[in-house]
Amino acid sequence: MSFVAEPVARAIEEFNKLPGIGPKSAQRLTYHLLRSSDEEAKALTEAILALKEKIRLCSVCFNITDRDPCLICQDKERDHSKICVVEKPSDILPLERTERYRGVYHVLHGSISPAQGIGAEKLKVKELLSRCQDGSVAEVIVATNPNVEGETTAMYIRRAIQPLGIRVSRLARGLPFGAELEYADDVTLGQALDQRQQF
Amino acid sequence: MSFVAEPVARAIEEFNKLPGIGPKSAQRLTYHLLRSSDEEAKALTEAILALKEKIRLCSVCFNITDRDPCLICQDKERDHSKICVVEKPSDILPLERTERYRGVYHVLHGSISPAQGIGAEKLKVKELLSRCQDGSVAEVIVATNPNVEGETTAMYIRRAIQPLGIRVSRLARGLPFGAELEYADDVTLGQALDQRQQF
Numbered sequence: 001m002s003f004v005a006e007p008v009a010r011a012i013e014e015f016n017k018l019p020g021i022g023p024k025s026a027q028r029l030t031y032h033l034l035r036s037s038d039e040e041a042k043a044l045t046e047a048i049l050a051l052k053e054k055i056r057l058c059s060v061c062f063n064i065t066d067r068d069p070c071l072i073c074q075d076k077e078r079d080h081s082k083i084c085v086v087e088k089p090s091d092i093l094p095l096e097r098t099e100r101y102r103g104v105y106h107v108l109h110g111s112i113s114p115a116q117g118i119g120a121e122k123l124k125v126k127e128l129l130s131r132c133q134d135g136s137v138a139e140v141i142v143a144t145n146p147n148v149e150g151e152t153t154a155m156y157i158r159r160a161i162q163p164l165g166i167r168v169s170r171l172a173r174g175l176p177f178g179a180e181l182e183y184a185d186d187v188t189l190g191q192a193l194d195q196r197q198q199f
Numbered sequence: 200m201s202f203v204a205e206p207v208a209r210a211i212e213e214f215n216k217l218p219g220i221g222p223k224s225a226q227r228l229t230y231h232l233l234r235s236s237d238e239e240a241k242a243l244t245e246a247i248l249a250l251k252e253k254i255r256l257c258s259v260c261f262n263i264t265d266r267d268p269c270l271i272c273q274d275k276e277r278d279h280s281k282i283c284v285v286e287k288p289s290d291i292l293p294l295e296r297t298e299r300y301r302g303v304y305h306v307l308h309g310s311i312s313p314a315q316g317i318g319a320e321k322l323k324v325k326e327l328l329s330r331c332q333d334g335s336v337a338e339v340i341v342a343t344n345p346n347v348e349g350e351t352t353a354m355y356i357r358r359a360i361q362p363l364g365i366r367v368s369r370l371a372r373g374l375p376f377g378a379e380l381e382y383a384d385d386v387t388l389g390q391a392l393d394q395r396q397q398f
Binding site for chain 2: 004008027044047182
């Protein structure tokens with residue numbers, strides 16, 4: 001709408017690009033920021049920029065972190081003989097929220113998808129295998145998404161790791177097929193962790 | 200959650216402060232930005248900062264603008280003898296979307312609320328009256344919200360402007376499009392009856 005000041009139109013447009021933000025929400029956010037203090041707007045933009053500037057991947061588990069190794073890998077209270085394998089960094093949050101898991105993680109950064117031409121070599125699978133070589137790992141819990149790509153990835157990891165004499169388990173199928181780990185509710189995910197099955 | 204890298208936690212927290220953004224949305228937005236390019240994140244933060252830096256109030260109508268007078272007040276195609284009075288800058292957008300109004304606006308920046316100690320002197324009422332002094336204004340359309348504060352404000356403006364020989368009107372009350380009589384509230388239905396139109 002041409003009567004809207006250009007910076008207002010641009011802010012609405014930028015917010016509208018974000019996932020889950022429709023035109024009305026984008027408009028509401030923009031007018032909210034116009035009303036709020038310069039400090040509030042600055043806190044938001046600085047938080048976004050810090051996200052891009054300070055965040056890198058942990059050299060051990062490939063989780064996103066602002067220090068290396070990440071807080072989880074540095075944590076001596078955790079059981080480093082258990083590695084939970086996830087597809088994305090954001091999959092760690094719901095698992096931690098269950099408070100049922102005190103091992104460490106490994107982030108694959110994707111899943112095997114022949115349809116999209118993504119093989120194991122494009123994921124952090126090689127790095128997972130090398131973590132499993134020194135004899136310190138007793139169990140690998142595969143927590144890939146319960147969909148075709150996630151299952152394919154789980155199978156691949158099981159075949160690669162079982163020969164090393166390491167127990168490989170996966171989350172119980174309490175999760176409905178087609179769901180996304182990132183948005184699973186805490187109870188379902190907690191049960192899935194408790195009932196993980198050797199396979 | 201202490202295991203989350205500080206910049207990630209901070210971004211989630213900042214997004215969570217925005218209206219309509221709950222903890223899950225804040226988390227989704229944060230991880231979306233982590234995955235997106237530096238350019239995308241920069242475009243968003245620059246749009247937010249430009250909003251705070253470049254936007255001021257039009258010295259004529261007090262709408263938000265990046266130039267003074269604003270695009271609406273500068274528009275010679277518009278009917279400057281009609282002024283539509285709204286509470287907030289964001290109230291102009293829905294009115295423009297109707298494409299039924301080609302006059303200009305005046306933004307009060309609030310409404311009279313004795314309960315909150317907001318009198319006419321805290322709003323841009325004085326400025327509205329001075330726009331009405333030079334004889335160029337034929338009609339003032341009061342488009343304040345249909346609630347107690349909006350009504351009080353409308354009454355105040357009518358009393359102040361009618362003596363100047365200017366027509367003062369307000370938005371019609373009645374049933375909204377698509378409403379069902381059976382579920383209409385008493386006040387709305389009463390107003391729809393009072394203001395019934397011959398057809």
